[in-house]
Amino acid sequence: MTPETSRQDAVRSAATDGIPTALADLGALVRIPSIAWPAFDQTQLQRSAEAIADLAREIGVFDSVEIARAGIPGTDELGQPAVLAVRRARNGRPTVLLYAHHDVQPPGEESLWESPPFEPTVRGGRLYGRGAADDKAGVMAHLASLRALAAALGDDFDLGVALFIEGEEEYGSRSFATFLSDHADVLRSDVIVVADSGNWDEKTPALTVSLRGNARFTLRVRTLDHASHSGMFGGAVPDAMLATVKLLATLWDDDGAVAVDGLQERDAATPDYTEQTLRSETGLLDGVSPIGTGSFLGRIWNKPSVTITGIDATSVEAASNTLAPETSVVISARVAPGQRAEDAYAAIEAHLRAHAPFGAQLEFSDVDCGDAFLVDTSGWAVDDMRDAFREGYGVESVDVGVGGSIPFIADLVRENPGAQILVTGVEDPHSRAHSPNESLHLDTFRKAVVSEALLLEKLDARTI
Known part of the structure; x- marks a missing residue:
């Protein structure tokens, strides 16, 4: 048995033994409802950050562990608490930045x-x-893999580690860029592992290469x-809901595909993926057809989409015979890799202004844009990750x-232009992140921890 094999076996064993903890x-x-949205108890985010900082300290490998906040650009406000733990590299070893987030989506209708x-x-x-999957499982995958490395190799390994657990990803990462700038020295890395994506299925790991x-x-x-009064003036006066419905309908064609000039598509091959799989993974009801054209994964990965995610209108319970003077909606568009998000937003705004029915007045606010990302898969870290996946799964x-x-990956790349990006995760197609009954497949979690621990061992053995 070679020393390398002994190290790897020890790491694998430590990772497996550590899963129950x-x-x-x-x-x-x-159990901590760490929701970054202002309508919820913000003290829970501090509580969550403190719990994670304590777990990081207990590993005993970091030079420093702190809870930090950064300013939100254009305001006098601070962002939500993030955990930053740092261990300097030694003897020519690389530094790996491990990212995840501890804030979660609101529960929705309980x-x-x-x-x-x-x-x-x-x-x-x-x-x-x-948060069991998105993304506290990502947080624990990082912590558990570091525990395994320390248990197997001792706390004198040479790999540099920057653990960055954000507290506002679900709320737009508003202070993210400032945080990176404020801590640029300790966050500078050779490899970045973003544990906030998913796998092909419960048994097959995936490396996310486009977003x-x-x-x-x-x-x-x-x-x-x-x-x-809708009875007195209905039929002569356009109410806001009528105008909104007609306007929004112009965003899609009869197939449900986006019909906005200026939104681009990416031409790239996709794996086989059947309609049966789509129905199983999404809960598409019998008799309801998929939307769009082309391969199913091409529609999801490489084409734009537009979704109405919120609407302010009179509730069914409070409905009255009234012509509404105004209606507000939240529009969430996904932008194909290769197009700037701001250009896509400009195209959608121009489309809506050009199609406003009856001369309806439009106002746009709370614009939030984040660019798509394509991963360079030519680096040695990608090979190490694929090897670790094969060994772990x-x-x-x-x-x-x-x-x-x-979208914050673009910020990471801007601050670490030479870093190799590995976008991984512990979710599977049935995790239902952001939805009721979010869940984590336990065996997938075990394999993800083993794989990341093996990756860290490979990085610790590498001189750059």
């Missing part, structure tokens, strides 16, 4: 959950709870300066695109 710690984190959203519950080989961008904004549609990994967005 890691899952217990994950359950404790899930009646749709089969168990309470902030009470971790195991059913059918899965751990249910808000769509995003353009999100609020649209206000106004047609009247005050509400009026027992099967070959696949390269995937993701329809969602992680």
